[in-house]
Amino acid sequence: MKKTVLSSGYAGKLFEQIYDYLLDRIRRGEWKPHEKLPSIRSLAMEFNVNRLTVFKAYQLLKENRIVEAKDKSGYYVRPDGSLPVDSLHDPIISAYVHESHLSEIHQVQAEYVLSKSLLDPNLLPNLYFSEYVKQVFDLYPKMLGTYFTAQGDHELRDALCRYFTDYHRFHLAADELLITCGSQEAMDLVARALVKPRDAVMLERPTYSTAIDIFRRQGAAIVPVEIHPYGYDLEQVEKLMQAYKPRLFYLNPTFQSPTGYVVPAEQRKRLVELAERYQCLLLEDDPYRDIYFGEEPPLPLFAYDTAGWVIYLRSFSKYIAPGLGIAIVACRPSIMNYLIKAKLLSDSGTPLVNQKIFLHYFFSERLQQHMEKLRIALAVRKDIVEQELSATDWQWNSPAGGFNLWVKLPETVEIERLLSTCIKQSITFVPGAICDPLKEYKSWIRLSYSYLNEQLLREGILRLVELVDGGSGSSKKQ
C-alpha cells in the first residue's frame, strides 16, 4: 500500500516538473517545430529518474498536442505546439479529465443510461412543485431584485440549523452554515481554501471520480484509502495519517459512491478521534443519506466532532430539486472564514431565488411524504437490477441505500472494450477505473439504477448481460 502511495505521490510531482521543463523550452523556442526532442533514455539520465517518469511527461505533452510521436524514431515538436491555446491549461486536470472521460460518457445520448448517478426526473413531484413555487414568488415579490450574500440566505440557514439539530444531533449556529450552488462548488471551495499544492489528501478507493479531479487540480498528492463493506481498516488509516500528515480526508461514509457501503457508527467515532489527533480535516460528503431502503443510516461524523475537524457537505440536488442546485456546508467558524473568502471570489453568492424556493419546498409537508415514496421507488429499481444480475457470476454487495451498484465482472472482460460496444448499443455505465485514484479496479463497473424507469432499467441490464455473455469486451476475442 504505502509503496504505491509514495510512488503515486512523487511520480505525479516529478513527471509534472519534467513536463513543465520541456514545455517551457519548447515555448521559448529552444526546440523548433518539427525538431526532434531528447530521447526518453537521455532525459531519464539527465534528471536521474525512472524512464517511465519521462515517458509520462512525453505522454502528457502528446495529449496536449505540444509534441507528436513518430514510431521508433521518438518525439518531435508539433508545428502548432507553441500556440497558447494548446498550453493554456493546467496539465494536471486536463490530463486527468482526458484519462477519466467521465464527462464524455455522460454526453453520450443513450437509451439505457446506467452511468448517471442522478434521479429519474419523473420521480419528482414536478407539477405540484411548479405550482408551489408560485407561492414563493408571492411571499417574496422583490426576490429577483434582491442582492444575496456570500454565505447564503439567513432564513434558510436558520431553518437548516434547526433541521440538522433535530435530525442529526448537530450542535450548530446559522453562521456555521454556507449555501453553495451544488455540492461540486462546495468541494471546490474547500479544496481551494484549505488545500495547497503538494498537500497530501486522502481519498477513498473507489471514490467519486470528480473528487479525484478536484483535488488533483489543486495539486494535492493523493493518498488512497481502501473502503470495504465493513468500512475502513482504521489501523491503515492511522498509519497513513502518521506517514503523510494529510491536510484532509475526503470521505462519503453513508451509501458511498460508487460502492454503496456504509461506515459503521463505531468507526465514525474513531475516525473523528484520529482526525483530531493527526490534525487531518475530514470532508464528509453526504448526498445519499435520505435514500435508505431499510433502517436509517448512522449519524454523520459531524455529530461526533467536538474539536472542529469535520466539514459536513450535504447536497439536496440529487433528489429534491436538481434544477435548483443547492448544497450546504457545515463547519466551524475558523474554517468558515476561509470558505466565505473563497466564495466571495469564485462567485458573489448562491442566487437568492434558488435558496428561497428550496427553503419552502424542503420544509413542506408534501416533500416529507414524497421522500417515503421515493425510497420505495428506488428500492424497487435496485431489486430489478439485482434480479437480472442474479443469473450471472458477477459479484456485488447489495446496497442498503443510494443510487448505485458496484459490480465485479469476470476478469476475462475488458471493461473499456465492453463500454465502447455498449455505447454502440445505446447503453452507458461507468468503468471502475474512473473511480480509482490509482486507475485500477479493471474488472469493476458502477451501475446506477436511479435514472431509468423500471422497464428501461430491466431491458438495459438484460442487454448489458447479453453483451458480456456474448463475449463483447471479452479478452478471448482479441
Add this chain to the structure above:
Amino acid sequence: MKKTVLSSGYAGKLFEQIYDYLLDRIRRGEWKPHEKLPSIRSLAMEFNVNRLTVFKAYQLLKENRIVEAKDKSGYYVRPDGSLPVDSLHDPIISAYVHESHLSEIHQVQAEYVLSKSLLDPNLLPNLYFSEYVKQVFDLYPKMLGTYFTAQGDHELRDALCRYFTDYHRFHLAADELLITCGSQEAMDLVARALVKPRDAVMLERPTYSTAIDIFRRQGAAIVPVEIHPYGYDLEQVEKLMQAYKPRLFYLNPTFQSPTGYVVPAEQRKRLVELAERYQCLLLEDDPYRDIYFGEEPPLPLFAYDTAGWVIYLRSFSKYIAPGLGIAIVACRPSIMNYLIKAKLLSDSGTPLVNQKIFLHYFFSERLQQHMEKLRIALAVRKDIVEQELSATDWQWNSPAGGFNLWVKLPETVEIERLLSTCIKQSITFVPGAICDPLKEYKSWIRLSYSYLNEQLLREGILRLVELVDGGSGSSKKQ
C-alpha cells in the same frame, strides 16, 4: 512604469517564497511558540534580498496570525501559530483581501451607501417580474426536476446568439457561449482555465478590485496599464506586451469601473490587432453597456476580433435581475473547451431555473421599455451627485454611462481616515487605492450613484462634502 511593474512582479514572488520558507519551519517546529525569529536584517542577508521583501513576508505572517511583533525587539512565533486553520489558505489572496477590505466596507450597514456599484432594487419592476416568472413555470412545469448542462441552456444560448449578432454584429454560434452564475464566476473560470502561476496579466489602473484579487489568487504577475479619459496609451500597451508577453489583458472598455471612461472605437480595433500580434488574450468585461446617458457606446472589442483573441464577458445581473445572477461568456471553441472543463469541476452548471427565467424576461417587451426608464433614472442620480459636488474643488470626468463617479479629493485629505469618519456617520464609499493594483491613487474615491434613491443620494453627498470641508481625514488634523 516598467520599473514599478518589474518590482511588483518579482517582489510578489520573492516575499511569498520567504513567507513559505518561514511558515514551513515554524510548522515543522524548528521555531517553537514564543521563540524569537531571525531579524529582518539577517534574513535579508541570508536570502540576499531587500529588507522590505523580508518585512512583507513577516507582515503576512503577522496578518495570518502565525507570528506576533513585539515593539523594537522583533518577531515571535505565536503560541497557536502552528494550528492548521491559521495557515490553511493561500497567502496571496488572504493578504490581498485583507489589504483591500472591500468586502468589509460592503458589510457595513450604512444609510448612505455610496460604495455599492449595484442597482437600487426599487428601480426594478419587481412586482411585474414576480408575476411574469409564474408564466415561466407554466411553460416548463418540469424545470425544477431537470438536469442542466455545464455550458448552459441551449434555448437561452440560441436567443443570446441572435441578440449579440443583431445588436453587436458578433459572428457567433450558440456553442461559443457559456452561461455562468454571475460575472465573477466567469472571471474566475477564465483565470483558472487560462492563467498559470507567474503568467503576466495586464490590468487597467484603476480597475475593478475583484479582478485584482482573482488574478492575484491565480498567482499572476500583475502588469498595470493606465486608463485615461481618452482610453489607453497604445504605445505603452504595445511596449508592455513586448516586454512581459502577458497571457491576458483584463479590460472594461465601456463605462469602465471605477472611472466611467470609454475606450474609443479606433483604439478598440488597434487593441485587437495588438492582441493578435503579441498573442495576448483580451478579457473584455462589459457589464455597463446598456447604461448609457447619451448615445450608445462603441461596439465591443469582440466585434472586431477575427482571430479569436477576445473573450467577451457580459453580465446582466447588475440591472436586470440581481437575484438571478446570470452572466454570459462568448469566446472561440479552442478556449471554450477549457472553460467548460473548468466549469465542470467548479460546479456542474448554472441552475436551469435561473436561465429560463432570465431568457423569458430579458427578451420581453416589458424589459426593453424598462431599460429606457432605467437609463433616465440613473442619469438623474448622476446629475444630483455632480450638482452637489460642483461647489467643491474635487475633480472628476462626467461619465457618459455606468454607475460610478471617479473623484479626486484635495491631497490634504487622508482617504482612509475620511472613510472611518464616514462609516461612523453611516456613509460608505470605495477608496481609490482598492481599485489600483499598485495601491496608489491615495486621493481618489469611487462614488456609486446607482444604489440610493435621489433624496438619500443628495443627503449622503452633502454630508460627505461637509465632513471633508470640516477637515475630517485632513492631514492638518494630525
